[in-house]
Amino acid sequence: MPQMESDQVESNQVESDLFEMRRLESLSNTIFGVAMTLLAYGLPQAAHFEHMPDWSDLYQAYAGRLGGMVLSFVIAGVFWFSHQRRLARQTIGGRWVVMLNLLFLLSIILLPVTNGLYGSYGMGGTVAVLYGLHLTVIAAINALLWRLAVGPGFRPELVAAVFPLVLFVPGTIVAAFEPGYAIYFWLLAFGALFTRRLIGPRDKTAA
Numbered sequence: 001m002p003q004m005e006s007d008q009v010e011s012n013q014v015e016s017d018l019f020e021m022r023r024l025e026s027l028s029n030t031i032f033g034v035a036m037t038l039l040a041y042g043l044p045q046a047a048h049f050e051h052m053p054d055w056s057d058l059y060q061a062y063a064g065r066l067g068g069m070v071l072s073f074v075i076a077g078v079f080w081f082s083h084q085r086r087l088a089r090q091t092i093g094g095r096w097v098v099m100l101n102l103l104f105l106l107s108i109i110l111l112p113v114t115n116g117l118y119g120s121y122g123m124g125g126t127v128a129v130l131y132g133l134h135l136t137v138i139a140a141i142n143a144l145l146w147r148l149a150v151g152p153g154f155r156p157e158l159v160a161a162v163f164p165l166v167l168f169v170p171g172t173i174v175a176a177f178e179p180g181y182a183i184y185f186w187l188l189a190f191g192a193l194f195t196r197r198l199i200g201p202r203d204k205t206a207a
Contacts, residue, residue: 018092018093018094019092019093019094019095019097019098020091020092021087021090021091021092021093021097021098021101022087022088022091024087024098024101025084025087027105028080028083028084028087028101028105031105031108031109032076032079032080032083032108034109035076035108035109035111035112036073036076036077036080038112039069039072039073039076039111039112039115040069041112064119064120065119065120066119067119067183068115068116068118068119069115069119071115071118071183071186071187072111072112072115072118074187074189074190075111075135075138075164075186075189075190076108076111078164078189078190079108079138079139079142079164082142082146082160082161083104083142085157086145086146086149086157089149089150089157090148090149093148097145097148100141100144100145100148101145103141104138104141104142104145107134107137107138107141108138110134111134111138114130114131114134115131117130117131118130118131124179125175125176125177125179127179128175128176128179128182129172129175129176131175132168132171132172132175132182132186133172135164135168135171135172135186135189136165136168136169136172139161139164139165139168139189140165142161142164142165143158143161143162143165145161146158146161146162163189163191164189167185167186167188167189168185168186168189170185171183171184171185171186
């Protein structure tokens with residue numbers, strides 16, 4: 001009898017360290033929604049014209065910022081999709097997994113900051129490298145979370161998570177020398193949405 005009570009206490013302690021990952025869904029949707037909305041915040045006030053602007057003025061004022069906003073929106077969408085599928089697959093996580101998920105969400109919150117810099121000064125090597133490093137950190141944390149979710153071995157979902165990381169690293173290196181070409185590497189991260197379907201059968205348990 002004492003042994004059974006001891007086992008029950010230990011079981012309760014183990015369960016208390018576990019967290020229902022689906023509870024993160026509401027928080028993550030809010031964070032992604034706010035971050036993706038803030039990408040366009042302040043865009044109308046980005047330029048001040050002393051006269052009625054023509055098409056050339058509008059292009060000079062907003063082309064870079066719109067390009068950076070679209071790029072960041074696409075990338076954020078890719079990671080939101082990946083994050084939702086991972087939460088649906090990993091129903092329970094330990095304390096450190098939860099903390100790592102919160103760190104991932106923090107990196108998403110900071111996306112409007114680096115996006116604003118990149119949209120305004122994207123042709124500058126330092127800013128482009130900073131933006132690339134930020135994207136690399138987001139992709140690295142996402143890939144690590146997927147590794148923890150699916151376990152060891154080959155998994156199409158893990159390959160899809162690593163795909164953006166493989167592109168962001170060389171893109172950041174290119175940004176240090178030719179910032180204008182780095183965007184092509186970063187846009188290819190959109191291909192992560194199709195990678196899993198190309199290399200393996202669709203996992204019906206994933207969202």
